[in-house]
Amino acid sequence: xxxxxxxxxxxxxxxxxxxxxxxxxxxxxxxxxxxxxxxxxxxxxxxxxxxxxxxxxxxxxxxxxxxxxxxxxxxxxxxxxxxxxxxxxxxxxxxxxxxxxxxxxxxxxxxxxxxxxxxxxxxxxxxxxxxxxxxxxxxxxxxxxxxxxxxxxxxxxxxx
Numbered sequence: 001x002x003x004x005x006x007x008x009x010x011x012x013x014x015x016x017x018x019x020x021x022x023x024x025x026x027x028x029x030x031x032x033x034x035x036x037x038x039x040x041x042x043x044x045x046x047x048x049x050x051x052x053x054x055x056x057x058x059x060x061x062x063x064x065x066x067x068x069x070x071x072x073x074x075x076x077x078x079x080x081x082x083x084x085x086x087x088x089x090x091x092x093x094x095x096x097x098x099x100x101x102x103x104x105x106x107x108x109x110x111x112x113x114x115x116x117x118x119x120x121x122x123x124x125x126x127x128x129x130x131x132x133x134x135x136x137x138x139x140x141x142x143x144x145x146x147x148x149x150x151x152x153x154x155x156x157x158x159x160x
Contacts, residue, residue, distance in 0.1 A: 001157040004082055004117045005030060006039040006108050008101070008124040009047045011148060012071060016055050016064045022148035024067060026123065029155040031074055036155060039082045039111035039120055040075055043103055048075065082117060084110035092141060096132045108133070108143045119144065123151040 007026070014023035030036045052068055074080050086106035093102040108120040119142040122133045132138070133145025146154065 001154070002035040002037075002118055003121050003154055003157075004037045004039050004111050004114075004119065005151065005155070006104060006111065006120055006122045007151075008104065008122070008126070008129070009044070009051045010125045011123050012048045013051045013055055014125070014148070015071060016052055016067055017059065022152050025152050026148060026155055027067070027071060027074070029152065030080070031070060033155060034079075037080055037082050037117070038074060039084065039107050039117075041084050041086060041103070041107045041110075044107060045075060082111045082114045084114070086110055092138060092143070095135050095137055096129065098126070098129055098132075101126075101129050101132075104129075105133070105138070105143075108138075109141055112142045118142070121146055121151060121154055123148060 011023050015027045018024060030038060084107055086103065089102065090106045090109040092109050093105040096102045096105050104122065108122055111117050111120045122143060122145045124130050124145060125148065130145035130147065133143060
């Protein structure tokens with residue numbers, strides 16, 4: 001099964017600060033499975049950079065250097081990413097209660113419209129936002145919200 005994953009900033013940070021765990025497993029599994037892609041946009045990319053830099057300032061520049069390299073290698077690999085730049089909010093954004101996360105619905109929606117994208121799997125550590133991405137309106141647009149643990153299971157599925 002091919003999936004396009006959309007990972008919120010907290011997943012990126014957990015991939016850096018936790019020496020092991022589902023976040024690192026997810027990043028590594030997406031990297032290994034040639035069929036999976038990451039949905040990304042300019043704002044999210046900037047947020048990844050900012051959050052990871054904040055963590056590295058606190059923990060030291062050598063902290064998880066190989067994981068940081070893997071994350072940015074994936075994000076800059078055209079074969080592994082679906083880059084979208086939402087210009088206007090989609091109708092789906094209104095279903096996300098955290099206003100700071102509404103742009104993620106726009107990225108997810110545009111990612112599902114890209115060729116070769118069967119769906120968009122939004123991965124978050126926030127229960128409320130995950131519930132927002134599991135509303136009927138999102139599912140009708142082929143978008144679903146999952147936990148890190150659920151995402152690892154999906155990422156390990158064989159390609160169809």
